[in-house]
Amino acid sequence: MNKKFNLNMGLSFLILLALMASCSSNPDSAGTEYMPDMYRSPAIETYVDYGEIRGRENKEIKTKLSARQTPKYTVPYYGTDGSEVQMMLPNKRKAGVAWRESHGLFGWDLNAESAYDKARLDTVNLLTMTPENAETILKNGEKLYTSMCVHCHGEKGDGNGTMIQSGAYGDMGVVPNYKDLDTLSEGKIYYSIYYGKGYMGAHGSLLNKKEIWTLVHYVRQFQRDGYGKFEDVAEAESAE
Ligand code: HEC
Structure with missing residues (x-):
């Protein structure tokens, strides 16, 4: 009985620690991102600034359009020739x-x-x-x-x-x-x-x-x- 209680206490303590660690003093920050891919979907949405993950910027990607492929069956208005x-x-x-x-x-x-x-x-x-x-x-x-x-x-x-x-x-x-x-x-x-x-x-x-x-x-x-x-x-x- 006592042992179980201790285990529960220990677990709660760990969870509390994890929660605290995910907070940040910056009010604009969402805190630690455990799975950044779930916060920022990579590059599928047209104009998402997917170049930035955890403050690390990939300038090369960020300055390029992600929507370069036209939808299937698009009829080109004019060519390059x-x-x-x-x-x-x-x-x-x-x-x-x-x-x-x-x-x-x-x-x-x-x-x-x-x-x-x-x-x-x-x-x-x-x-x-x-x-x-x-x-x-x-x-x-x-x-x-x-x-x-x-x-x-x-x-x-x-x-x-x-x-x-x-x-x-x-x-x-x-x-x-x-x-x-x-x-x-x-x-x-x-x-x-x-x-x-x-x-x-x-x-x-x-x-x-x-x-x-x-x-x-x-x-x-x-x-x-x-x-x-x-x-x-x-x-x-x-x-x-
Ligand atoms: C669903 C059937 C159908 C399809 C598919 C179709 N046509 Fe037609 N086409 C017709 C019919 C019916 C006429 C007669 C129209 C009228 O004069 O009322 C016609 C007429 C024409 C004419 C004569 C037009 C005129 O000014 O008298 C041309 C040329 C032509 N079609 C070319 C094409 C080409 C090229 C394609 C493929 C891109 C095509 N058609 C696809 C049914 C079709």
Whole structure:
């Protein structure tokens, strides 16, 4: 009985000592930090001054941004490559009535396309295709097309993608054959990919501008035989 009492006393005394040792005469101090990591979470929060632990400063870390990685799926506004920056600037065309009508689906009047009609007919692809880059552009285009468009538009661009074949798309909208849209200007193709059209959703938040222009090339390739084989591009251009 007595022994137990003594043990309890001893324990209490130890705890008291520990508590006292954790106090400090500085009223601003939180006292001794037994587990600093629990007081200051390391570097996960955006602007936490994680450079300082127990008064020890790591100046090198402290002066750098901790939030350097952009969230997944962020579309870069502009690149660091000078030749690409121009392309990344917001394109002149703004979403207008057509976009509101088709995506807000106000009144479901999908024929109201005045803004789209005004989309500049003379806009040419800002990503100029040359004999040197043609292959790369079409390769990148294929990659983008395969991940974002092929299920509706089909591997041959004939509007017969797996979603259409399976009936999942219902009878909502008819996906056109690119070949029938041969006269579309590059500006309009760009506009439709960026803002969407009818039952096709907007892709502006999923693709950066260079990627959209890459896809414009890829769509053209379905419309014009030999597009991207360079002699034919020159021909097609002069025919426009
Ligand atoms: C959900 C199915 C779907 C997806 C995904 C889709 N489209 Fe479409 N697309 C359509 C439909 C439907 C139309 C017809 C729109 C209309 O004229 O009403 C269309 C039309 C178009 C047109 C013609 C636009 C015009 O001005 O007449 C182009 C070009 C086009 N799509 C390119 C693309 C590209 C490139 C992608 C991938 C980034 C893509 N589409 C993804 C369904 C889709």
